[in-house]
Amino acid sequence: MRETPLKEKSIVFIGFMGVGKTTIGKAVAKKLYRDFVDIDEEIEKEFQMPVQQIFKEIGEKAFRKKEKEIIIEQCRSKLKIISVGGGAFLQEEIRKECLSSCIVFFLDLSWDSWKERISLIIDSRPVLQGKTLEEIEELFYKRQEAYSVHHSKVITDNHEVEEVAQYIVDSLKLAWELYS
């Protein structure tokens, strides 16, 4: 099969819960006039319930299976902006598929900045619930290894959503110009 031209490849955002993958992904999609896909939202549509309820009633294993199926399917289509959940890159098949068919951006945020955001996300992230701040910090650092495989990294500390999205769009346009 012919390889997808760089300009048409879908863009995938990865990173820890709460770094801004959904929010920034949406803003980038708007700027590039592309369709936006949030994988958690797609999983919620499939199970017809929110993520917290899926974890509680159906279990994390079923969530991860559906997450893998949907990501692989979406990655194989062109011109999308895709935000995956923070746990997706722990699955090797997902990492391989995203890295081979899409452009993967890692949204990086320091632990100190992330901590300030916890109250915004805790209620909707079952993985964080029931954990102490120390346990969450440990998970935060442990997960960084899975995110270390990417095509581009964007440090988001002290930057507004709009600023980060514009930076990503500008760097994509430069890459398209240089390498197409």
Ligand SMILES: Nc1ncnc2c1ncn2[C@@H]1O[C@H](COP(=O)(O)OP(=O)(O)O)[C@@H](O)[C@H]1O
């Ligand atoms: N650059 C940013 N600066 C400040 N707040 C942000 C930024 N990016 C995202 N947020 C906020 O952080 C929270 C988590 O964002 P979200 O996009 O859901 O993260 P993720 O999809 O990575 O879990 C939301 O309340 C969002 O408004």
Ligand SMILES: O=C(O)C1=C[C@@H](OP(=O)(O)O)[C@@H](O)[C@H](O)C1
């Ligand atoms: O990191 C994780 O294991 C998860 C991250 C969440 O997505 P966000 O990264 O968008 O919060 C969501 O997929 C689910 O709650 C599990």
Ligand SMILES: [Mg+2]
């Ligand atoms: Mg999200």
